[in-house]
Amino acid sequence: MDDASTLPEYVAKNREYWDRQAAEYMACGERNWAADEPTWGIWGIPESTLRLLPETLDGRDAIELGCGTAYVSAWLARRGARVVGIDNSPKQLETARRLQGEHDLHFPLLLGNAEAVPYRDASFDFAISEYGAAIWADPYKWIPEAARLLRPDGELVFLTNGLLAILCMPDYEAEGPATDRLRRPYFGMHRTEWPDEDGVEFHIGYGDWIRLLRESGFEVTDMLELRPPDGATTRYPWMSVEWARQWPSEEVWKARRR
Secondary structure (H helix, E strand, O other): OOOHHHOOHHHHHHHHHHHHHHHHHHHHHHHHHHOOOOEEOOOOEEHHHHOOOOOOOOOOEEEEEOOOOOHHHHHHHHOOOEEEEEEOOHHHHHHHHHHHHHHOOOOOEEEOOOOOOOOOOOOEEEEEEEOOHHHHOOHHHHHHHHHHHEEEEEEEEEEEEOHHHHHHOOOOHHHOOOOOOOOOOOOOOOEEOOOOOOOOEEOOOHHHHHHHHHHOOEEEEEEEEEOOOOOOOOOOOOOOHHHHOOOOOEEEEEEEEO
């Protein structure tokens, strides 16, 4: 186990936050561990539509950065990957380990910060984050770390909030979902803290993402702006399907290690 006293301030805050949130995410973890087909993001868009995973994972080394209850890692393992999950929350990993036992599907689960992973350079062929490190770790630290971990031609895929959604969300959840009004500036985005939450998120602009990925040794191969199908629902009060049918509430970045 890592030493909590040495964690960066925001990493320690996010550990406390996600340990408190862990019970709320048990049911989602159980449901996704049991699912036959992966579904992604707050709208549960199926893998057959988005195709976030490589065509073949058999025998490949993979890591999930910010794995939470590790259902994405389970999907990778069932497709033949030698997978490792790392997460900052001991409570989330407790759920993940319980579900490993219930499904008799075992792979390494590490307590740690995705900005500093205890593996050698070029250890993996594929890295993924569905939210996880994609919003809860500093991109200027976890993206170079992902590059370090990947072999040449290794793939990075991460799903995060749509940038426009972040710009349009009210400060307080009680105010309701995102509207068509810009609430905060685009320039200078990085560390994001909501007044009614204790966690620390990170969001940066499109040009910043492209420059960071390129400077870290990646080639951007695609960026998907996700649109839920008609009639989709989500349990998250900060987003409505009406909004998300007009503007992207989530986005997926794909990059290849040079």
